[in-house]
Amino acid sequence: MKTINQYKARLLSSLLSKYESSVSFQDGTPSKQRPQMTMAQSPLMADYYDEMDYTKRETIHEALRELEAEGLVSLTWPKHRDKVEVAKVYLELSLVDEAYRIAGLTPKADKLTLLRQILNPLLRHPWPWVQGWAQITNEALVNRKSAGLDLDAPELYAKLVKVLLSLPDLKESTPKRVFSQNVLGDSKEFEQMVEKPLLRLLRDNTPEEYETDEEYLDSVNLVIHPKHTLLAGDLQIALNDNNINLSAFAGGLGLSHSTIKTMTITSLPASPILTVENLTTYYQIVQQPSSPWGLVIYTGGFPHSGTQLLLSKISTFIKNNPPAIDVYHWGDIDYGGIRIFQYLKERFFPLLKPHLMDAETYRQYAPRGMEFSSVYAEKLKRLLNDMSYMKWHALLEEMLLKRVRVEQESVYL
Secondary structure (H helix, E strand, C coil): CHHHHHHHHHHHHHHHHHHCCCCHHHHCCCCCCCCCCCCCHHCCCHCCCCCCCHHHHHHHHHHHHHHHHHCCCCECCCCCCCCCCEEEECCCHHHHHHHHHCCCCCCCHHHHHHHHHHHHHHCCCCCCCHHHHHHHHHHHHHHHCCCCCCCCCHHHHHHHHHHHHHHCCCCEEEEEHHHHHHHHHCCCCCHHHHHHHHHHHHHHHHCCCCCCHHHHHHCCEEECCCCCEEECCCCEEEEEEEEHHHHCCCCCCEEEHHHEEEEEEEECCCCCEEECHHHHHHHHHHCCCCCCCCCCCCCCCCCCCCHHHHHHHHHHHHHHHCCCEEEECCEEEEEHHHHHHHHHHHHHCCCCCCCCCHHHHHHHHHHCCECHHHHHHHHHHHHHHHHHHHHHHHHHHHHHHEHHHHCCHCCCC
16 A cells, blocks of 8 residues: 555656656746646546445545645646546646755656766767767757756766767777777776767768768777788788798788787789688688689688787878779678778778679679668668769669578678
């Protein structure tokens, strides 16, 4: 059996919820329209109309009379039902602060102000997309809107701010648990509390669109474990006063981020360079007894920071040491593969050429393709409307006609 005080808290909580959803609250202006409810629309309906236990209604009436005596609510009763069944309950806005106190609730306005204070440092974040999100969110909070945030989780957003402020300092791939220990003081705190909201922010606000959660986190240098860059071929480097030709490693090798950062490229092969999206295909190419490629680099989808650094160094070497070397990319014939190609082209190799990613190859291997949905088709249509993808139009139209995507592993070498 609930007490009078418990009923008072529930009644006020319901009325305050209506108040917080009102135009008056959002505008911050007084209104003659008071928040109201009937018992049939209240969370106390089951108790109020419990025919098996009329004492519940009596206790609720006592709670209402106390609230009315305290000036927190006004009551109306139907004609001939006075003191038997209340018609409406109105919240008196002049004592709304007292209503919050008795209900044991934190005012929504205070919650909004607290979140603004927590998120304020992000308005000066070095990344434009974070600044942009912070500005839009701050404006919504000023206008007394929640901006999709959980107003009852200020601790979560305090941790998220700590993470966002620390991310620009990561210059290479960092294990999530090491990052979590350094920034949050607990090796598992990031994965348990902050990873999901961070991923939502990345998906909704970053300029790049990635395929997986792992790629989104990779884009800000957060990884499960440090990653190496796989490559094979005739690349000559200087490292710690040693001249090394990587062609000596017949099966290729993996370079750490720190090695790539320290080394200097001294010579590139005369034959073309190939970047490869998928691991299986990379190994197939590397294991061929004779290959037309002077250097093969595995990108693993969108390249992680170590691979990006290597590609940047190769790009700079090509610019500074003519004649130019042809660079090709081979990936899946699908939305992601095309976008990875464009990413590499725009970031590193302006003259990048596709390998086995044309309409003719697609038609040949389409019978091995995987069907895609209408939602996927809409993503391809968006590329058709993007002028930077003009050279892909013939392939995109063919894909929209056949409604299948072709994975790289399905194409014979």
